[in-house]
Amino acid sequence: MAPYIEKTPSYSDTSDVAVEKKTEVVVGEVPRIDDVEFIINRIKESDDLEDIFEEDAMFIVDKLRQMEQEEALEVLEHAQRYFDGDMNFPQATMTKIRLLLQGSEAYGIGAALYDLDVRLEASMIKYHSPYPEVRSVCSPIDDPTQQCETFRVYLIAGIWTAFAAFVNNMIYWRQPYFTLTSQVVQLLILPCGQAYSKIVPNWTIGFGRYKFQLNPGAWTFKEQMLSTIMANAGVSVCIFLYYMPTMRLSMFYGLSWMTYGFNLIFGFSCQFFGLSMAGILRRWVIYPVKAVWPTVLPTLQLNKTLLLPDKPRTINGWKMSKYKFFNVMLGISFVYFFFPDYIFTALSVFNWPTWIAPQNQNLAFVMGSKIGVGINPIASFDWSVINYSIPLTVPFYTVLNRYVGTVIGGIIILIMMYTNYLYSGYVPPNLATIYDRYGTTYNSTRVLTDGYFDLDKYKAYSPPYMTAGAIVLNGADYALTTFGFLYIMISEWSTIKEATVGFYRALRARKSSNFDDYEDPMSQMMRKYPEVPDWWYLLILLLSIALGLIAITCWDTQTPVWVFFAMMFVTIALVVPSMMMYAATGYMYTVYLLGTLLGGYWVPGSGIACIFTRSLGYGLDEQAQTYVGDQKMGHYAKIAPRAVFRAQFYATIVQTFVGFASWEMLEAGMPDLCSTTQPSRFVCTFAHTMYSQSLLLGVIGPKRTFDTLYPSLKYAFIIGAGLAPICFLLRKYFPKYFYYCQPVLILAGIARWGSSYNISYYTPGMIASFFFMYYIRSRYTMWWAKYNYILSSALTAGTAFCGILVFVALQYHAKTLTWWGNSVATAGVDGALVATVFDVPEVGYFGVANGTWS
Incomplete structure (x- = not known):
């Protein structure tokens, strides 16, 4: 030749x-x-x-x-x-x-x-697979004889699911919070599984024809993956638990009737609702090849590293095995996190520009990390902050688009604040707190009678006023609701149509396989396993509805039955495009603000009903996302679908029982819980946001809020709907300029405001994403493919282990370390959280004139 x-x-x-x-x-x-x-x-x-x-x-x-x-x-x-x-x-x-x-x-x-x-x-x-990142963590070969669903999986994973649920449901209220991720729990499960396989005798146990082996041999890759799927349910926070502080604590609504029993019933309703929808959504967001689910890839890569052999080869000058690299980085991360978390906490929220002139309000408003918008190029040395953007997992374009939106939102806030638009100059720039016309925190008890809105009291007291950040949050989120739905329905119509037809066909031909309509290799390999019938998930849905009806009718939830069903239909209609966005980009927009708004219209004057309708919308989206992601992980790992179903159902029960127990313990044992000055930083950011929104849209009501105080917000829905087809056509006919522009993500970035989070919490993640997901990935692709996900898992695991140790030993019963490095971040205007651009006028109040609100 x-x-x-x-x-x-x-x-x-x-x-x-x-x-x-x-x-x-x-x-x-x-x-x-x-x-x-x-x-x-x-x-x-x-x-x-x-x-x-x-x-x-x-x-x-x-x-x-x-x-x-x-x-x-x-x-x-x-x-x-x-x-x-x-x-x-x-x-x-x-x-x-x-x-x-x-x-x-x-x-x-x-x-x-x-x-x-x-x-x-x-x-x-x-x-x-057409995607290199999927090829790097998945095999094109499957061994259906490999042990997967065993007794020891349920025993070991059940224990660690309970542990993860307890820790995460407690730590969530801290700022900045960290979590026991699935990668961390994997590390805990693996030695337990391997030790079990070597120590426990292989007895056969059972009754009649139902028998199982106590120890069937070596701990396998599929057992590890199924255990991880189970534990991942424990890693996620029980959705209804998000609302516990707002409902229970006296600084908010103080509902003493919300006992552990009620919480379990309604909590199970929300959890099972998400699980049932996850199964129904399979054709839309699991089986299609385009549903990459970048957020599950690090978990797969870590299990592959831990259980499968790694050949010692030199890549871009690196010869270290993935397993050794993981251990080294985990150790470094564990030791280092003591500094930003306890020894030198200013490294976490690194608001160094404000140290130059601590009492300079304008400097704090522009560059502050707590009260301001956080324009700070070097904003944190804390992985728990850097990882807010999941920078080593989701695609770079996801992080970039959201960051651009966050910066746009920050600029809007500064303009609003300094021009005193909608009286935003009289209150701090970016807090979730709602204020009265005197510039103090809004006291909801002064406008309530027997838990409902009292117009006479309201007229005598004050309208509620939002910060500029909260106004931006609400406007962006309302626009995102209509924009996201229409944009994804238009751009992904063919996929949605095919999946809908397949779902209808499967209900009619129940013996057919769900994989018959999919020719990709993953689906073809999965055809050998019995599929979970759709009616199984429909039964879970019925159970969820029954539990929800018991909860809202047997306790004083102020929520009519018809509202429960109406909110279900709304969220079901919106969850498909939301989940498709998450499957592709790693970001999921939710309908929680829409749920709050609808609750305000449907049950006027009730902040409690407003929170319940919101929990239904948020619960469906958030919980379904967790379950669907785990099902996609099982799809990638070639685990039998019915095994995944049983594992998720079992883990849901464990997680719900333990999650609400952890809240009871935290509420009883943590002094000053959820106050903005809580010494261990359990400030409950989300609880304050939820309380503010329930006041505006539930107690005061959307009609008064939109017609009298913030009339421009109601046009956000129309603007979002109008922009959707325009943005689709721009990307379709001008791909050279708009290919990597994802308007849903930009709007989501703008909606990041309205709490104490700001640009400074996302700049470090943006830098990390650019370096690893763009520069390293394009210049040193083989190094990226081998080490990137391992690095993300190691840093997250080390941070979580150290954070738990610090919390248990030094923060749950606070042992303070007092020195300049732990006080400088809060010493000035930025840490005080009370500064405003304009003082309250001499008449003693600001806002609309006396007697003009009703």
Whole structure:
């Protein structure tokens, strides 16, 4: 054969047009399809997976050798159509596909190597995954005989699910908060599983034909994954628990009738509601290939690192194994977190610009990390803050778009505050607190009689006034509700339509497999396992409804039954586009503010009913997201769907019981809980936000709020609906300029305001995302593929372990460390949280004139 010198496109380039480069290749014979070593090296080079398992590589080689060029070109043509406009699909790969479809001359290499690359690219798409990040954590091969659903899984995972639920439901109220993530719980489960397999005798236990082995052998990868799925339910905060402080504490509504028993009943209703919807949503957000779910990939990568072999190879000068790298970074993170969390807390919220002139109000408003908008280039050295944006997990364009929206929101707040728009200059710029016309915190008891709004008391007291940040939050969120729904329905209509037809068809033909409509390799591998019938999830939905009706009718929830059903229908209608957005980008917009608003219209004068309707909307979105993500993780790991169903149901029961018990313990044992000056920083940011919104939209009511105080907010819904088709057309017809612009994410960034969080909490994550998810990923792709998710897991795990230790030993019963490094961040105007641009006028009040509100 004739010698050749290879000339290939540069696929590390992220631009739309591949830049050709000459690569040095030893002159030799043109490679043949049966040259296995050459093909495997080609897979590693073109896929940037230097450490790909040889078994997986041989599987692709075998499929490649069976595929004809004509079939391969058909696969590539379909991929070009299907993934066009998909921001997660690598543009370098799309450029390569377009060149391959133009023929060997356009591709720029000889016919033999062109034929090989056509088959290789088509084989990776047809028999593996079109996304490199998915290929880096998943195998194209499945072993259905590997042990998965065993007794020891339920025993070990049940214990750690309870532990994670207890810790996270308690720590959530701290700012900045950290959590026991699924990656952390994985580390705790693994040694338990391995020790169990070596210590416990292999007895057979059972009754009649129902028997199981106590210890069936070595702890397997699938057992580890199923345990992780179970524990992930414990990692998430029980949705109704979000509202405990607002409902229970005397500084808010102080409802003494909300006992542990009531909380369990309504909590189970919310949890089961999310679980049932997760199963129904499978066709929309699990089975489609475009549903990447970037947030579950680190968990898969970590389990792969912990249980599967890792070959010692040098990548960009690094030879360290993934397992050793994880342990090293975990240790560093664990030791380091003592500093920002306890020893030198100013490193956490690093508001160093305000230290220059602590009493300068304008400096605090612009650059402060607590009261201001937080324009600060070096804002934190704390991973628990940096990780707010999940910067090493979600795509860079997600972090960038949301950050742009956050900056826009900050600029709007400054303009509003300094121009005193809607009286926002008389109150602090960015707190969730609602104020009265005297500039003090709004006292809801002065406008309530027997728990309901009293108009005479309201006239004698004051209208409620929001901060500029809260106004921006509400406006952006209202616009996001209509915009997000219409935009995703338009842009993803074909996927939504196909899934809806498939759901209807499955209800009629109950014996058919849900995977019949999907030709991707993951779905094809899953066809060997019995699917969970849709009626199983419908039964869970009925159970959820029954529990919810018991709760709202047997206790004084002030919520009519028809409101319960109305809110269910609203959230079900909106959850599909919301979940599709989350599956693609790692961000989920919720309908919680819409639930608050509707509650205010449906039950006028009741802040309590307002919170219950909100909990239904938020519970569906948030809880369904957790369950669907875990089901996608099971899909990637090839775990039997029915095993996932049973595991999630079991974990939900454990998590709910333990979660509400943790709140009872926290409320009883934490002094000054939820006050803004709580010494251990259990300030309950969300509780204050919820209370403010329930006052505005529940007690005072949306009609008074919109017509008298903030009339511009009601137009946000119309603006959002009008912008949706415009933004879709801009991205469709001007992709060169708007391809990576995701308007839903930008609006979501604007809606980050309205609490004590600001730009300074997201700038560090933006920097980290740019460095790892853009620069490292494009320049050192093989290093990124091997180490990135491991680094994210290690930093998160080390921070969580250290945070728990500090909390238990030093903060639950506060042992303060007093010195400059722990007091400087709160010493000036930024830490006082009371400064305003304008003083209250000499007449003693601000806002609308006396007697003009009603």
